[in-house]
Amino acid sequence: MDVRIEELYKKYLKRSIPNKFLLSDVEDVLINEYLSKSLDKKQMRFLVDPKEFDLYNKCYIIDSVEILHNLFTVQEKNEFISLKELNKQYTLDSSETTKEEIEYTLIQEGEYLVIFLGIDSDGYIKDFKTVGNSERLFHRLVVLMGIEKEDCNLENRDFHDYLEALSNLGYLD
Numbered sequence: 001m002d003v004r005i006e007e008l009y010k011k012y013l014k015r016s017i018p019n020k021f022l023l024s025d026v027e028d029v030l031i032n033e034y035l036s037k038s039l040d041k042k043q044m045r046f047l048v049d050p051k052e053f054d055l056y057n058k059c060y061i062i063d064s065v066e067i068l069h070n071l072f073t074v075q076e077k078n079e080f081i082s083l084k085e086l087n088k089q090y091t092l093d094s095s096e097t098t099k100e101e102i103e104y105t106l107i108q109e110g111e112y113l114v115i116f117l118g119i120d121s122d123g124y125i126k127d128f129k130t131v132g133n134s135e136r137l138f139h140r141l142v143v144l145m146g147i148e149k150e151d152c153n154l155e156n157r158d159f160h161d162y163l164e165a166l167s168n169l170g171y172l173d
Contacts, residue, residue, distance in 0.1 A: 020146035080110035
């Protein structure tokens, strides 16, 4: 057993962290903290494998420059700069490029992020997909999706990921 995970587990036990959040709670975070906008998921259908599309009920976009600046790590920002430079060298031919390809390029360059949420019958987040790179947003969504109480044990790899996300966001400090 990983010593770090055991330490995180001990810290977790000392706190009363809610394990799951309702869609309304998650929407509150997305809209108020990240200034995200709700979209009809069909507008971003091209970003999801057709076999997975029906797993998601909601779609959000984060495009505030200030919010994105705070969400991205230094490494992610550097990767966006490199990708933008590379894309300048190999520009897309607008006559041969689809709207979807242009949008996907903008996402990969850090211009915006897209979040898809799947909701269970009780109104809790059961699944999510982010399109675009943001380690911080990913960890936040892992925490907001939560984990069932019965799955909170050290043998469960998903619980390890949950503990890591809590730690990375400072909830276990």
